[in-house]
Amino acid sequence: MKEKIAMEKEINNNNFKGLISYLRKHYGDEGVQLVTRGLINSEKYLIADKYDPLKVTPVQEHHLLDNAYWVSNEFSLQLLANVKKVVSGPNPLFTAGENSVINHMSKSSLFMARIFGPKILAHHVSRLNARFNRTKEVRLVELTDSSAIFELHYKPGYHVTKDVCNWNLGIYSGMARLAGVRGGKIEEIKCVVDGSECCVFTVTWKKNSLIKRLLSWLMRSVTQELVEDYEFTTRQRDKLIDNLKQSEERYRVLTDNSLTGIYIIQKGVFVYVNDRFTQMLNYSSSEMIGKKCWEFLHPEYQDIIKERLMTNSGENQVRFYYELCACRKDGELIWFQVLSTNIEYNSQYAIMGNVIDITERKQMEKEIARLDRLNLISEMAAGIGHEIRNPMTTVRGLLQVLGGKKVCIQYKEYYDLMIEELDRANSIITEYLSLARNKVVDLKTQNLNNIVQALSPLIQADAMVSDKYYQVELKDIPDLLLDEKEIRQLILNLVRNGLEAMSPRGILTIRTFADSEKVVLAVQDQGKGIEPRLLERMGTPFFSTKDNGTGLGLAVCYSIAARHNGTIKVETGPKGTTFYVWFRL
Known part of the structure; x- marks a missing residue:
């Protein structure tokens, strides 16, 4: 194992006490860490323990605050180089050197400097250097009542940089300031570095009396303490503000990237909405902030929410859990599940809500309820269909027999009318039976386009009779498992509804296309659209807007779609209605 060797003892750490104090006061712990980066906890810079010289460890921060420890000249040069990365100003090392003296000068030395002036410090400089620095010798070559000249003679082999010179210049400036020098020059x-044998520093000052120096010292001490207290308070305030901003930013990032909608309202007005909530309603945040929250709700829920907000005083931590219907910007209805709670926002009472879009769940519940009704009706139809059809068949046969007899020929018109009505009743029973969810279907692999093309002549004829137009737009689609008879019935029911909804010269369009994991059949008319109050009842058995309608046509379509693992969606407006039948692949 390689033996660890401590670095040379060339610069005493007493030189860095004031620097660390200054950095921590003005730049915080982060500033100290930046200046000591690469120097602390580094195997490159090892130091011997003051109690056990055989114990060698990497330099730690506490070593730099203890004058029992020494570091190498190389360590010192790197430390000064790092200072330039932290301390601001045109001459960072001058500023750091000056402030390190001010932050580290002992009270006794400071008192002596104020009493006897800068001359006492000039004598003190040489002794301090000899005690704490082994790389150079400081000589006081000239001293008067208003000036001093120092020569710094560096020992052979030691590297000197401009950083060191600027640091020393700051040291002498700091000493002059502590001595109460006014109008001085260093x-x-x-x-x-420029090739001279030594560095020469000159310090000049104006001569002051003892009383002036003491008064100046007192004034500067009081002023400096006030300034330092103000700067410290300002730094603490700025730090708290920065922490608050960072905290707010973190929470804003969390809410804006949430999968649930989040809002905050005060006095019924939106004061915050996250991105997810605005996406749900298709509004921008600027269109929602400052608006009453109930303006975005379905009219049925506006008064309920107003009353709930008025009765919620905010005195207790109350949570509400409810479902409501809102209106998107495009007029489409959307269902929300809301969990709201009382909070304090900007020092005022507010309500925060978490919102989940449950529109699909509501539609699914409605679809399940509708299918259950269809199934109940179909089971009833299946149970009584045969019982009704048997006597109807007997009656129809007897009417045909009577209509053929000469004695009854004068009543044949009435017999034919009765037979026609019996046939109509029989067709209604057939449609009844088509509602059965468990009806057996004959599924075969075939293409939906082929069925549409086979029906096109019949649809074209129906359209021409009523002075309307028919067109198809068929895209390439994959084959599906279909019962051809049922799909034909579904298409014809939707087509006839569309033709009846249009005025003469209207255009009916059948389209097919593949979308993601489904095949879509679309039947589009150019009628007046379906009223919103009627839209929810579409597909309900026996509900019809036609004078002579049975209300079973669309109900049968929904049942056929369900038996083919498909769903029906409706889009309607003033320019017409489109029925979409989605078949899953």
């Missing part, structure tokens, strides 16, 4: 007139 500059480097020679530098080893």
